[in-house]
Amino acid sequence: MIRKYIALLRMKYIEMLAYRLATFVWMTGAITQPLITMFVWMNIHPEESESFVFYFMAVIFVERMTSAWDVWELDREIREGTFSNLLLRPLHPIHWAIAENIVYKWLFLVILVPVWTVGAAFWPALRPHMTGSQIGWFLLAVVLGAALRFLLSYSCGLLAFWVTKVAAVYGVIDVISLFLSGRIAPLELLPPRLQEWSEWLPFRYMISFPIEIATGAADGGELVRGFAIAGGWMVVLTAALQWLWRAGMRKNQAVGG
């Protein structure tokens, strides 16, 4: 399995280099929205500018590290029939997607960490105040968030066996997640009802939760509770993916050819 992953990672890396411009655009394009939102909030509450700067810079980082584009890939591959090529090989297609995620996120990490470090040198607001264990929990929460988003995105992508242009379905989920994951505003600024919902839905654990750990907003009991709920969603989404996979295989029409 390790040998297979090494080969897949190598191939995805070479493929990524072939898409240099597109990769750059994804990288920078995704930064625009949180930056604008940040300036809007800084304008509304100028007295809290510093915490907004840290929060939205962290959103940019976590959002990139947990982002998932698999639904668009699967939508295209299943609709155009190229998915068959992966199915014919003796390795589950999901490993191709996982390898791709690892390669791209590694690149994001390699770019974002130095940028953050340089930024923090000049801008005190960007300096994190975290203990060693806080850093550990933060990283674990980021990995968990990435896994949750990946599972949701891949599961939605599998719906392409039944529906054409399934990315539209994901678009709706994405809009909901824009609010409930903390991308548009820190969750504490949401109305109490929505805040309550956000705790039980998976979106918070995709972006906001790791940031809450970094700022110290989630610690102690809240930390345990957060990981427990996120872990629960992991189980639910993994089961959903497996069920969709089995049902999808029966439904598959292996179009084209």
Add this chain to the structure above:
Amino acid sequence: MIRVSHLHKSFRVHRREAGWFEAVRHLWRRDYRIVEAVKDVSFTIEKGEIVGFLGPNGAGKTTTMKMLAGLLHPTSGEITVGGVVPFEQKPEFKKMMSLVMGQKSQLIWDIPPMETFLVNKAIYDIDDRAFRQTLEELTELLDLAPLLDKPTRSLSLGQRMRCELAAALLHRPRVLFLDEPTIGLDVHTQENVRRFIVDYNREHETTILLTSHYMGDVAALCDRVMIINYGRLIYDGELSVLTEKLAPYKRLEVRFSRLPKMNWSEYGEVAEVEEGAVVLRVARETAAETAARLLQQFEVRDINIEDPPLEEVIARAFQEEHV
């Protein structure tokens, strides 16, 4: 090697007529109908055989092939390939076979073919020595050396097809499904691909099932053909028997210095008359005798007796309910 019995596949497709009104109506009401793509198909293919799988467009060839390759779930019936049920998608099955689709590429589009080969090497658990050896052999047979490091998208169709075959054969499959492997290729490349398939089959005793619209492929590669139409298998047997059965005549092409003006139909059915030549269809048994008569009675410059073209035979087969 391949055993298929009472295979059925039906799809539920929704039906929609063209037009704006229909499009709107379909937002809340969809009419479905069941399309039976494959009906009660049974056959067996022994190890090392090359079998041509023929049929007009939409007859069920590709659907059957996709079921054999494990991509599609049969509605009913049984399939085993090398003793394994394809649809279970077990790795041991996938390592044993390969499906090449002329219209679909398994090569990764934006990077050189060699990268796909390396990925396949890892995924199919091919060890270094076997990989080097197979790749060397395929590189020579298919003349791949200048292609391996160019991005796939920049290859011509023929070049890509050669790489496609190599990618499919690296793990030395025992069963090979070829769906239109020569589609869109020029005559010369078609010839090369055919020769390669024949050599490969002979050397490795690979079982090959092939669909093609080019009768040249079928004539060059297959002794046995299966013909499918409207989802039913209407013929399974030797190609030569099919020809005798459906086209029990020979083509007699007679050239004269000057074409005599006369009614040729007393010699046979007139297929073509051109300047200085006439083409007759004559019953097999009397072909030799008719030729002798013509030679005796006229000043013949050249005479040619041949089997009817395969296109004609197959076109006839497609019109039949049963052969």
